[in-house]
Amino acid sequence: MVPSDTVTRILDAAEVLFAEHGFSETSLRRITSRAEVNLAAVNYHFGSKQALIQAVFFRYLDPFSTDLHRRLNDLEAGEADAPGLETLLDTLFASVLEMPSENHDLRTFMKLLGLAYSQTQGHLRDELRSRYGDIFSRFLELLRRATPELPDDERFWRLHFMLGSVIFTLSGLNALRDIAAHDYHQRVTIRELAQRLKPVALHALRAPVADIGAAAMVDYPSRGQVTSHARTGTHS
Amino acid sequence: MVPSDTVTRILDAAEVLFAEHGFSETSLRRITSRAEVNLAAVNYHFGSKQALIQAVFFRYLDPFSTDLHRRLNDLEAGEADAPGLETLLDTLFASVLEMPSENHDLRTFMKLLGLAYSQTQGHLRDELRSRYGDIFSRFLELLRRATPELPDDERFWRLHFMLGSVIFTLSGLNALRDIAAHDYHQRVTIRELAQRLKPVALHALRAPVADIGAAAMVDYPSRGQVTSHARTGTHS
Amino acid sequence: MVPSDTVTRILDAAEVLFAEHGFSETSLRRITSRAEVNLAAVNYHFGSKQALIQAVFFRYLDPFSTDLHRRLNDLEAGEADAPGLETLLDTLFASVLEMPSENHDLRTFMKLLGLAYSQTQGHLRDELRSRYGDIFSRFLELLRRATPELPDDERFWRLHFMLGSVIFTLSGLNALRDIAAHDYHQRVTIRELAQRLKPVALHALRAPVADIGAAAMVDYPSRGQVTSHARTGTHS
Amino acid sequence: MVPSDTVTRILDAAEVLFAEHGFSETSLRRITSRAEVNLAAVNYHFGSKQALIQAVFFRYLDPFSTDLHRRLNDLEAGEADAPGLETLLDTLFASVLEMPSENHDLRTFMKLLGLAYSQTQGHLRDELRSRYGDIFSRFLELLRRATPELPDDERFWRLHFMLGSVIFTLSGLNALRDIAAHDYHQRVTIRELAQRLKPVALHALRAPVADIGAAAMVDYPSRGQVTSHARTGTHS
DNA sequence: AATGAATGAGGCTTCATTCAT
DNA sequence: CATGAATGAAGCCTCATTCAT
DSSP states (O other), X not given: OOOOHHHHHHHHHHHHHHHHHOSTTSOHHHHHHHHTOOTHHHHHHTSSHHHHHHHHHHHHHHHHHHHHHHHHHHHHHHOSSXXXXXXHHHXXXXXXXXXXXXXXXXXXXXXHHHHHHHTTOHHHHHHHHHHHHHHHHXXXXXXXXXXXXXXXHHHHHHHHHHHHHHHHHHHTHHHHHHHHHHHHOXXXXXXXXXXXXXXXXXXXXXXXXXXXXXHHHSOOOOTTOGGGOOOOOSOO | OOOOHHHHHHHHHHHHHHHHHOSTTSOHHHHHHHTTOOTTHHHHHTSSHHHHHHHHHHHHHHHHHHHHHHHHHHHHHHOSSOOOHHHHHHHHHHHHHHGGGTTSOHHHHHHHHHHHHHTTOHHHHHHHHHHHHHHHHHHHHHHHXXXXXXXXXXXXXXXXXXXXXXXXXXXXXXXXXXXXXXXXOOOOOHHHHHHXXXXXXXXXXXXXXXXXXXXXXXXXXXXXXXXXXXXOOSOO | OOOOHHHHHHHHHHHHHHHHHOSTTSOHHHHHHHHXXXXXXXXXXXXXXXXXXXXXXXXHHHHHHHHHHHHHHHHHHHOSSOOOHHHHHHHHHHHXXXXXXXXXXXXXXXXXXXXXXXXXXXXXXXXXXXXXXXXXXHXXXXXXXXXXXXXXXXXXXXXXXXXXXXXXXXXXXHHHHHHHHHHHOOOOOHHHHHHHHHHHHHHHHHSOOOOHHHHXXXXXXXXXXXXXXXXXXXXX | OOOOHHHHHHHHHHHHHHHHHOSXXXXXXXXXXXXXXXXXXXXXXXXSHHHHHHHHHHHHHHHHHHHHHHHHHHHHHHOSSOOOHHHHHHHHHHHHHHGGGTTSOHHHHHHHHHHHHHTTOHHHHHHHHHHHHHHHHHHHHHHHHHOTTSOHHHHHHHHHHHHHHHHHHHHTHHHHHHHHHHHHOOOOOHHHHHHHXXXXXXXXXXXXXXXXXXXXXXXXXXXXXGGGOOOOOSOO
16 A cells, blocks of 8 residues: 555655646646656556646645544543633644654645635545545534634634635745845744744634624725724724 | 727636636636637737736726725825724725725635735736835835834734735635535625624734744644643733 | 638548548548648637548538439429439439539548448437438438338338448448459449449349248248258248 | 456457447457456457457357358258359358357447448458458359359449448447337347348349449439439339 | 637647566 | 556647737
């Protein structure tokens, strides 16, 4: 069951090139050329380009999913109460940060994840949902217990706000890092970014809930009325 | 200077198709076919596919940029002090939400923005930066005055966290909305989402700053140590 | 509405190569190379290889169908009674033999027709049926009146026996002609073959009808019983 | 000398798939997949795809050839005179109809035979001619004695007319049978078809011989002269 | 100002075959 | 005896672009 050398090399090459140029923009020729492998090998081992794309994700996410499950098991076994929000986030961050450190690049994968969401790869989205829906649901349920004050729908959206922060930032990390390095003379690591993100995420999840019903009534002010518009009072 | 009917129809078609399928995945044939226009018209009027992509963005962002400039003018003219954080966000949201209401779809554009960031369209990123760098810098400066407690680099990253929330959520809105509608029996509008996002963004920007130097020392716990790991204490 | 030079050259090349090597065995590369035309021209002008195959047939059969209709019109206008069997066959033969003599090769087309039947080109068969069903039905109806003594089903099968004779013989004509030339020192033309075929077809159609019901009972003799088997008596 | 199970399964699968889709259109992958056999097995056991095609035919035709030889032996041993035309045809039909009844499908083979003639499988035609030329010649000689009134060349062509009827009809039997079933509410068996074919073949072979020399002079009438054209008088 | 025709490049996939094991 | 892996060639098709009209 050990993946052959050829398979691994194709996956390695595909991973990097997809992350760098996108799926459609990366031809099989380029992948196999970089992997120093016959062009037909992709179709032989994976069946199609789409299947290769999925395989790249599976190789990353399968161990991650397993690891996170195990960590959540530990978490639930160790404490009487449901884990708190901070503990939960720490666990998630730890799983994400540690997992691929072995031989893969986290940034690469985050870019892939960003691509997966933005490029319309319907097949991918479906496959990911069906394959990793369980771990996602499990985490969401723990998050629910850790934030009982949030209505379900509000929690759903905030989770995706957070997800967007992570994926967007990390997937565009190269460009952003260049800017940051230029403007603030610093080089950030992913670990540092995680440190920065944590308090933001915590506060974001604990922010008071806006009264949507009322808010939906409030028309945003047009130009020229800006200074006198009614405050919605979500933040005292 | 009035764009010919052909030009407008191409832009309209391109906008929708790009948002729906991505840039590379949308052929000029499909665009011109949908626009009921000759295949050569794109190259005739725009010069190349890349130029068309840029034109789609300019048509959206030019009025937005102008509008936001005007609102910020009003803001600065009306008050003695620098505008507060909430006012600033309200102004931004108002500009975003109002702008395309004339004849375009905000969601469509947000998907395009998401694509622009994830798909490696180097030319686009450069073009956007040089064309809209001014308004971005202006807003960032106002944000700086509204959040004097934040170090510059921290503010930079948090702004991108927020940006990620917005773009990610809105660009994947269709899919997410379906899930939300199914699980929580509600249909969200973009305006509602903005209402949900505002308090989150406010609190995220105002979250205490983690001590990165120290945090970088802290190794994330491995599996099995989860329950006893040292809390980082970012949130009391 | 005049087909461009490119279109004509593609059709000419395809016609010959298809007849010579079959559909699947003839690549578009070979066709366009012979036609001295760009490889992409086939897809530009016809859309696909299948469409090209159909177009080759249409170019032949459309004029033939029109011509035969006109001849049958003349036939029905000129005589009070329904035309006799021999007249009918003469008309068909004349239409077939005269039609493509202008600039095409009848033998080539007959080979194509043979291919169309034997190679499993489902799409072609359907297309031909729907496009030329009318003229076929019209001819069949006239044949019905010319052979009132035949049951409908018998006529149907005999017509296909005849069709098989024509198509099979003409489609394999090259090979057969070589043999005939070698064994009988003669070179046959298609016109001569038509002369040979006519009396055969006439007598075949007028052969007495076997009693199928009874015949079906009769078991064909096994080996060793040959000399004493019961004659079916269809021909005295 | 017993063919291994693998060989048999490959032949069985190939036979059906070739008949159904043609030679070029049937890939070795499909054959081996249907036979549940390793992809390389074909090349291992047969050497090449062409050799497989030939093997499929040999498996059918070798027993048939043997059987027909034996029947002709019986025929010549049993009667003083040369066998009559009808007896000869009966013998041929009996051999054809009985042979494959063991475990193969006659219709399948007839489709193969049709393909062999129309698809340009040069190698096949040569191979069949050299392998079964003897039995063909023997039958032709008996036919010569049974139809002494026919010139040799005329007999040659009429035999091929007949052959065309058989192969064309049987190779397209599925489609034709559907039509017949729909139009005439009957389901035909191959045996019935043979019953129908016999009188037709008999009369066809016995039809008077056209005067080719003269006929070749006769120009087929053009359109508009149809009703008044000179009859060629082949059938009084 | 606009277009129909044409093209070179390159896309993914499938093929029959080979070879080391 | 049999097979999984691999490969070079070739398949059809689509692409963005150009150009004469």
